[in-house]
Amino acid sequence: MTVPQKVGVVGGGRMGAGIAQVFAVLGSTVVIAESADQKAALDRVETGLARAHERGKLTLSPAELLSYVTTVASPADLPSDLDLVVEAVPEIPTLKVEVLALIDKTVSTETIIASNTSSISIAELGVALNDPARFIGMHFFNPVPASTLVEIVRAPTTSADVVERVREWVSLLGKTEVLVNDSPGFATSRLGVCLGLEAIRMLEEGVADAESIDRAMELGYKHPMGPLRSTDLVGLDVRLAIAEHLASTLGERFTPPQLLRDKVARGELGRKSGKGFHEWESK
Structure with missing residues (x-):
């Protein structure tokens, strides 16, 4: 299994920062796209790493791991050569579709695009992408670093290869996946x-x-x-x-x-x- 080398996270709130943190700990370089307050997003990651360090969960120092994480102001500013982008903006369908369409235009056609949505149909959101085969749900749970579950949501259009790669990444994160078929609210x-x-x-x-x-x-x-x-x-x-x-x-x-x-x-x-x-x- 191969660690994703470059990961993008769109949204730097509690969930987005948690997702960024766990991928940084895994060894990925992470770019957070946060339009409101980039410093607050980094502060959330820093706080999470400090808590993990206090619990003896890190092999590298918080400062070293934080150096793996950078921020940009918009999904349009993400690097194109990302292995994975996780959308983690508020649970508003129109906002998610808008953000996903922008991600789709920005990153490579080889990049896997995931949504952290907890309730909205992946097929419904997938209309924003030119190639919905590379789109999948990765529903993390709060607090992301401590939670052991990731709900992987497979739409009818999601390719089998994308499903398997995401399952591998979830395993590398030290989390357990449940694979469900797309439906509002999932399981x-x-x-x-x-x-x-x-x-x-x-x-x-x-x-x-x-x-x-x-x-x-x-x-x-x-x-x-x-x-x-x-x-x-x-x-x-x-x-x-x-x-x-x-x-x-x-x-x-x-x-x-x-x-x-x-x-x-x-x-x-x-x-x-x-x-x-x-x-x-x-x-």
Whole structure:
């Protein structure tokens, strides 16, 4: 198996920075395309590497690994000779299509293009590319460095060679892959959101408080994290966007509860804002 030598990541938020970090640790040179704040993107990678170093997870120093990572302002500024580009912009279909079309025009025809989308059909996004055979879903989980799972999403047009190369790269990252066929929400978001939305409805209806609902699933079903705490970790705004997309494609059972809409409107977004369904220490 061969490590991808050059990797591009479009989007330098929490997920994009995490993806950049794990590929840098693997030994790839990484370019992050971030239009809003390139310094903040690098700071996120630096912080992640420092935490990994504290846990004894690195063989090279954080400073040396950080030197593998650079930034540019736009996908149009990415090098053309990348082995892989992972799109990790917000879960807005029109934005993703726009970004993917720009990536497609910029990189070599040999570059594999992946989306980190957690819910949007890969076939739907693939219309942005001239050759959708090289397009695949690589759904990483938050926090990327600590999570052991990558959901690989294969569209009907994705080539078998691309699937195998991505499976190899996921293995080299030290992560476990699940391979699923393309469908809105795939396997993980579809099931995770379904459970999370029902937990929110239970809270809304006064069945139990948030701590009790989460503890019931953790102790009774051996979930490592309850559905409301998991929603806080993902981000209530992210979960709302996914639920709205799934409701539009799979039906009303994914309609977001009003409580979720209200919390997002108040800026209660979960861990990243300090408050969601639980209280969190500000980072």
